[in-house]
Amino acid sequence: MKIIINVALFVVSVICTAVLIISIYLSMLNSGGFEYLTIGNEEVITINDEFSSNSLMQLLKNILKGLILITLITFIQLPTASADVLSPGTSRVDYCFQVANLNKYSNYLLIAHIQSANPGLGTYNVILKPGQCERLNGYRQYSNIYAIRKSQVKSQDIIIDGDRESLKDFNRQKSQLIPAKNTINPVERLPDRYGIKQVTEILKIISITPKSLELKYHEIIYTYQQGNSERKPYQSQDNRPSPSLKHKFNLFNLIIPSISIFGVMLLYRRTKIFRNQN
Structure with a gap:
């Protein structure tokens, strides 16, 4: 375009x-x-x-x-047009997140419970896998993360849809889930001057106890429209690193x-x- x-x-x-x-x-x-x-x-x-x-x-x-x-x-x-009204000089970007060290906690399943700011759009859950980057590009989507021991989940409790898996009767089993304090809020739009096409956030599991799941943001990857990418480590969990300003000739x-x-x-x-x- x-x-x-x-x-x-x-x-x-x-x-x-x-x-x-x-x-x-x-x-x-x-x-x-x-x-x-x-x-x-x-x-x-x-x-x-x-x-x-x-x-x-x-x-x-x-x-x-x-x-x-x-x-x-x-x-x-x-400005790029979309279903939502965008501020002048900004464009939507694709966003996904993944947990880097799932293999280290192979006795657990990590589940992303994806919701929207609009309750009428419903919710769904996804069992996260190593190397899988879960997208959050719907209307004001966000995700909460839970852990559960694999021994507590029966094979018939897992719904398989292609290469994706989800937990059956999520709300019924919620009492057995171990919640993380983090809520994954995506980057929805960025100023055009950055020229960003996609944002990928990498999280790591710090610890899992019977009552808590501790996750930390590890790094963020900005992919530019030209195809090159830039990795930036998190210095503070409260501050998302910004992309470098690249002049587009x-x-x-x-x-x-x-x-x-x-x-x-x-x-x-x-x-x-x-x-x-x-």
């Missing part, structure tokens, strides 16, 4: 540049700026002596205004202004040469 927008802005910029060049020509033509001379068998276009420096300065001012308009057009960034933002500036410089130089010759 962004590629289409950039191409559209490029086309608009080209049209504006063409209109600007035509306006320059018509302005000089209407103000008597051009004079046709016959030298031998050739007809040469020169600058009229009566075309004053004030007229030239006014023309250059108009050109400068046009350049400013074109530059503003090429720097336009349209857009060639379209330079092509048209550069061409326009070059054209103005060339026109001014030729005008100066013609006036000196006359």
Whole structure:
């Protein structure tokens, strides 16, 4: 979608540049700026002596205004549309979380109980597996994490759906579950200036006791739209590390202004040469 927008802005910029060049020509033509001379068998276009420096300065001012308009057009960034209203300059990102050291606690099952801020959307649970990254991309979703000994779960209590498993009658068995204090709240949107496509949070189990499950955020992985990623460790459990600000170079933002500036410089130089010759 962004590629289409950039191409559209490029086309608009080209049209504006063409209109600007035509306006320059018509302005000089209407103000008597051009004079046709016959030298031998050739007809040469020169600058009229009566075309004053004030007229030239006014023309250059108009050109400068046009350049400013074109530059503003090429720097336009349209916000991404979605079902929810987004703040200007922000976009939605994909989010998932995973627990890194599940194998160390192989006698337990870890269960994510996924809910929404809208009670009408219902809830569901997922048994977490090593290497599995559980997505939270629904409407204001969040997740609570529970542990339960595998010996307390019968095979018929597990629902298998493809490569995903869940606990049957979750609410009935909730009294046997060991809750974690952490609530997983996803990153839903980020400023466009970061250029982030996906956010992955890694948690680690610190300890499991009969009454408590202790989890800690270990690191966060930001995947950029270009495909490269960045890992940032958690320094504090209360502060999510921010992505690095990477400048996104857009060639379209330079092509048209550069061409326009070059054209103005060339026109001014030729005008100066013609006036000196006359």
